Amino acid sequence: MTVLILTCEQDVTADMVVAELDGSGVPVVRLDPADLPGPVALSGEYVHGAFRGHLSAGGRMVSMSGLRSVWVRRPGVPATRAAEPSDWLSEETSQALYGMLRSTDARWMNHPDAARRARHKPWQLRLAQRSRLPVPATLITTFPQAARDFADRFPDLVVKPVSGAHPQEPPRAVPTSRVAPDADFSAVAYGPTLLQRRVAKRADIRMTCVGDRIHAARKAVGPDADPDEVDVRFATSDTTWLPVEPPPRVAAGVRTYLREAGLAYGAFDFAEDGDGTWWFLECNQSGQFGFVQIESGQPVARSVADWLAAPGPDPVPSNGGRAWLLEGH
Amino acid sequence: MTVLILTCEQDVTADMVVAELDGSGVPVVRLDPADLPGPVALSGEYVHGAFRGHLSAGGRMVSMSGLRSVWVRRPGVPATRAAEPSDWLSEETSQALYGMLRSTDARWMNHPDAARRARHKPWQLRLAQRSRLPVPATLITTFPQAARDFADRFPDLVVKPVSGAHPQEPPRAVPTSRVAPDADFSAVAYGPTLLQRRVAKRADIRMTCVGDRIHAARKAVGPDADPDEVDVRFATSDTTWLPVEPPPRVAAGVRTYLREAGLAYGAFDFAEDGDGTWWFLECNQSGQFGFVQIESGQPVARSVADWLAAPGPDPVPSNGGRAWLLEGH
Numbered sequence: 001m002t003v004l005i006l007t008c009e010q011d012v013t014a015d016m017v018v019a020e021l022d023g024s025g026v027p028v029v030r031l032d033p034a035d036l037p038g039p040v041a042l043s044g045e046y047v048h049g050a051f052r053g054h055l056s057a058g059g060r061m062v063s064m065s066g067l068r069s070v071w072v073r074r075p076g077v078p079a080t081r082a083a084e085p086s087d088w089l090s091e092e093t094s095q096a097l098y099g100m101l102r103s104t105d106a107r108w109m110n111h112p113d114a115a116r117r118a119r120h121k122p123w124q125l126r127l128a129q130r131s132r133l134p135v136p137a138t139l140i141t142t143f144p145q146a147a148r149d150f151a152d153r154f155p156d157l158v159v160k161p162v163s164g165a166h167p168q169e170p171p172r173a174v175p176t177s178r179v180a181p182d183a184d185f186s187a188v189a190y191g192p193t194l195l196q197r198r199v200a201k202r203a204d205i206r207m208t209c210v211g212d213r214i215h216a217a218r219k220a221v222g223p224d225a226d227p228d229e230v231d232v233r234f235a236t237s238d239t240t241w242l243p244v245e246p247p248p249r250v251a252a253g254v255r256t257y258l259r260e261a262g263l264a265y266g267a268f269d270f271a272e273d274g275d276g277t278w279w280f281l282e283c284n285q286s287g288q289f290g291f292v293q294i295e296s297g298q299p300v301a302r303s304v305a306d307w308l309a310a311p312g313p314d315p316v317p318s319n320g321g322r323a324w325l326l327e328g329h
Numbered sequence: 330m331t332v333l334i335l336t337c338e339q340d341v342t343a344d345m346v347v348a349e350l351d352g353s354g355v356p357v358v359r360l361d362p363a364d365l366p367g368p369v370a371l372s373g374e375y376v377h378g379a380f381r382g383h384l385s386a387g388g389r390m391v392s393m394s395g396l397r398s399v400w401v402r403r404p405g406v407p408a409t410r411a412a413e414p415s416d417w418l419s420e421e422t423s424q425a426l427y428g429m430l431r432s433t434d435a436r437w438m439n440h441p442d443a444a445r446r447a448r449h450k451p452w453q454l455r456l457a458q459r460s461r462l463p464v465p466a467t468l469i470t471t472f473p474q475a476a477r478d479f480a481d482r483f484p485d486l487v488v489k490p491v492s493g494a495h496p497q498e499p500p501r502a503v504p505t506s507r508v509a510p511d512a513d514f515s516a517v518a519y520g521p522t523l524l525q526r527r528v529a530k531r532a533d534i535r536m537t538c539v540g541d542r543i544h545a546a547r548k549a550v551g552p553d554a555d556p557d558e559v560d561v562r563f564a565t566s567d568t569t570w571l572p573v574e575p576p577p578r579v580a581a582g583v584r585t586y587l588r589e590a591g592l593a594y595g596a597f598d599f600a601e602d603g604d605g606t607w608w609f610l611e612c613n614q615s616g617q618f619g620f621v622q623i624e625s626g627q628p629v630a631r632s633v634a635d636w637l638a639a640p641g642p643d644p645v646p647s648n649g650g651r652a653w654l655l656e657g658h
Contacts, residue, residue, distance in 0.1 A: 036471070037471040037518060037519060037520060037521065041471045041472055041518075042469075042470070042471055042521065043468070043469070043470035043471065043472045043475045044451060044468070044469045044470070045466075045467070045468050045470075045475075045479070046454045046455070046458060046464055046466065046467040046468075047466045047467075048466075049458050049461075049464070050458070051454075051455050051458065056472075079520075082519070082520075083519065084519070089520050091492045092490060092491045092492050092520055092521055093520065093521055094492075095448070095449050095450060095451065095491045095492040095521075096451060096469050096471075096491045096521035097521075098449060099449030099450055099451030099452045099453075099491070100451045100452075100469070102446065102449060102451075102452045103451060103452050103455035103456075113442040113445065113446055116442065116445070117431065117442055119424070120424050120427060120428030120431060121424060121428055122373060122424065122425060122428030122429045122431075122432060123428045123429075123431045123432050124428075125375045125380075126375070126380050126432035127432075129375060129378050129379070129380065132378075135375055135378070137374075137375065137376045137377075138374070138375040138376075139372070139373070139374050139375075140371075140372070140373045140425050140428075140429070141371070141372035141373070141374075142365070142366040142370045142371055142372065142425075143370055143372045143385075146372045146374075150374070161421060162421045162424045162425045162428070163420045163421050163423075163424040189366060189370075190366060190411070190412060190413070191366060191408075191411075191418050191421055191422065192366065192371065192421055192422055192424075192425035192426075
């Protein structure tokens with residue numbers, strides 16, 4: 001049984017996992033959907049009630065029924081390296097590739113549907129609440145008056161994008177910023193705005209979760225940190241990520257979250273306050289883990305490889321099958 | 330409890346359903362996400378482990394916890410009618426709106442995840458097979474030799490797009506066409522191609538399914554029909570859609586399909602051959618029903634209104650919760 005990795009050519013994180021899989025003798029096919037059609041080819045036949053599909057990449061042919069798992073790492077847009085690329089060809093190719101892969105029995109890290117749903121910040125916040133994780137008071141609104149009322153109740157606020165990275169080429173991360181005490185909220189009417197009570201943090205927490213395995217790491221806020229620098233991605237720091245034992249309630253909450261979200265992989269960000277409470281900020285279903293592994297020494301790539309190589313049924317219904325407990329009933 | 334309809338302003342099909350709901354005294358809020366922010370506004374607050382959300386449209390305010398169901402009819406792209414539209418604003422607005430709606434207990438027709446998955450033709454064909462519906466022999470390939478071999482085994486073929494409508498503005502439907510006996514398949518290498526055994530049909534079948542209700546209609550092929558005109562959407566015809574009783578096995582298969590796909594609504598196209606067999610061609614999760622209702626007299630709009638207004642839990646886990654039986658296990 002083969003592990004299929006969908007990612008671009010330059011992907012050091014994928015390299016780390018491939019090295020682990022190679023070391024264990026697990027067959028791997030790695031390809032970039034941007035190379036289909038061309039260096040990558042596919043074929044699927046539906047005859048007499050049965051389906052037989054094949055993928056070809058790098059001179060190797062693999063049967064779709066022989067796929068153990070699919071790791072959706074950083075795949076390119078299908079057909080973008082074709083001889084004559086077009087939106088139409090990308091759509092046709094995407095439907096062919098993912099439509100066939102969706103029909104296989106392979107396990108997904110992460111399933112495209114679960115991944116897409118998991119990107120919705122408002123949904124994340126609600127699922128974290130239902131998973132009994134502490135969530136800082138948050139408002140998402142286009143009503144200026146609602147923003148003003150919220151700022152009266154929670155005077156120390158940060159503002160963040162609702163959706164994450166700005167969709168330019170290359171995507172640009174928008175930093176979380178503090179809201180000035182005399183902020184004018186009238187512009188809220190022109191775009192949904194996410195306001196959140198600022199957590200006066202003494203550490204950032206990154207929990208990298210792979211199936212049932214949790215790798216929690218902690219990075220203390222430096223003693224001379226600027227309290228206006230609330231976004232760890234943009235802060236300079238002398239401190240490093242160190243392994244930490246998560247509180248049992250947080251570990252249980254994170255497992256509930258992943259199960260209900262149908263995710264096999266999730267990178268959680270928490271802020272630890274002065275009382276030691278871990279406040280949920282977000283769960284990135286495609287979050288990087290290379291930097292944590294290098295600094296903390298935690299074997300995340302090993303965990304990913306083990307999950308991808310494991311036989312048997314999916315421990316988490318990887319397309320989010322459980323989430324109907326939360327939605328749509 | 331309120332029914333929320335997401336659609337554009339000019340939508341006669343939605344008008345038909347709204348008339349039914351109004352006649353039953355069911356509260357309805359109809360809005361176009363393109364009008365958010367602006368005429369449509371939203372707000373959601375996450376405080377002390379609870380969520381409270383509101384939508385405002387046409388001067389009416391509705392609580393998200395008061396939504397019974399959401400009908401995703403023909404919604405515009407969020408924020409496209411904003412004062413300063415941009416991809417970034419559309420993404421922020423989409424995440425805010427759908428992220429909140431996904432967190433509610435409302436039932437969906439259809440859930441966005443189930444709808445997205447259901448558009449994949451290769452996945453449709455496999456699910457139809459597993460639902461024991463007859464599927465004409467089909468090949469989807471980028472291997473010219475595979476296409477040649479298939480044409481040897483099944484000499485009478487049609488070719489169709491894998492993905493449906495061509496993504497130009499406005500989208501253009503690509504007709505299904507017969508493959509000439511001496512076809513050169515070398516171009517298959519430049520784009521995935523769907524080849525299917527042609528069904529010599531004596532009628533087209535449209536089954537419009539709403540929850541458990543099936544409205545099956547049949548349109549006979551005219552006696553002087555051109556056998557090269559295989560695509561009913563482009564054929565001229567004197568015959569009309571008439572109600573027909575589906576064979577019990579087909580009705581059972583269609584119900585299995587919808588359940589496993591997590592769809593509350595689906596419009597199935599079949600081709601009836603000379604033996605009376607109904608061959609599955611496709612299931613369009615957003616297929617029109619106005620023309621069938623008008624010609625056949627079947628009360629599809631009434632069924633849609635009844636489903637949207639029905640209290641209680643979702644008869645189908647409407648985000649596709651059951652589909653992990655087929656995928657990813």
